[in-house]
Amino acid sequence: MTEQQVYRVERTVGDLEVRHYEPCVVAEVSIDGSFESAGSKGFRPLIGFISGRNESETKVAMTAPVIQDVPNGRTDENSYTVSFVMPAGATRESLPIPTDAKVVLRTVSEHNAVAVRFSGRWSRSAFDKQIERLRQVAADNGITLVGDPRFARYDPPWTPWFSRRNEVIWTIAD
Numbered sequence: 001m002t003e004q005q006v007y008r009v010e011r012t013v014g015d016l017e018v019r020h021y022e023p024c025v026v027a028e029v030s031i032d033g034s035f036e037s038a039g040s041k042g043f044r045p046l047i048g049f050i051s052g053r054n055e056s057e058t059k060v061a062m063t064a065p066v067i068q069d070v071p072n073g074r075t076d077e078n079s080y081t082v083s084f085v086m087p088a089g090a091t092r093e094s095l096p097i098p099t100d101a102k103v104v105l106r107t108v109s110e111h112n113a114v115a116v117r118f119s120g121r122w123s124r125s126a127f128d129k130q131i132e133r134l135r136q137v138a139a140d141n142g143i144t145l146v147g148d149p150r151f152a153r154y155d156p157p158w159t160p161w162f163s164r165r166n167e168v169i170w171t172i173a174d
Helices: 035-050 124-140
Strands: 007-013 016-021 024-032 066-069 079-085 104-108 111-118 150-153 166-171
Touching: 007 111, 016 124, 024 035, 035 066, 035 079, 035 124, 111 124, 124 166
Parallel strands: none
Antiparallel strands: 007 016, 016 111, 024 079, 024 104, 066 079, 066 150, 111 166, 150 166
């Protein structure tokens, strides 16, 4: 089973989860392109990095989810950041150095976030629908959203669309 990013559900608000995420390291790339194409374009250099295309030719375990930051929550943008969460306990110092200049390792601090889970296709319209749902529930419950939302994909592309685990995750003010 693929390791998943470490978090703890603090409470539920309607069908949303308020979560506490542990600190982690991500390998990320900046991608220009459409909402739909960014995930595929970002996946290639990241899978290369964890498959051994790095200075020590070391493999790094694949984890879930694959994350796509969505600037301002707007899917009509043309620039995204796609990232792989590194295995729990990994540090920037313990990970191999990327040989692809596009791949950057970044430490993410512990934080709280709200998440909504949904199944279905990896599409702009599905993400937009969930963003509006998340914004409304957050507003109705006095939850302050901070930064940009993230589109999280937990399953490989060959998983039937109706069985996929997808999430919109958004950092919140403490």
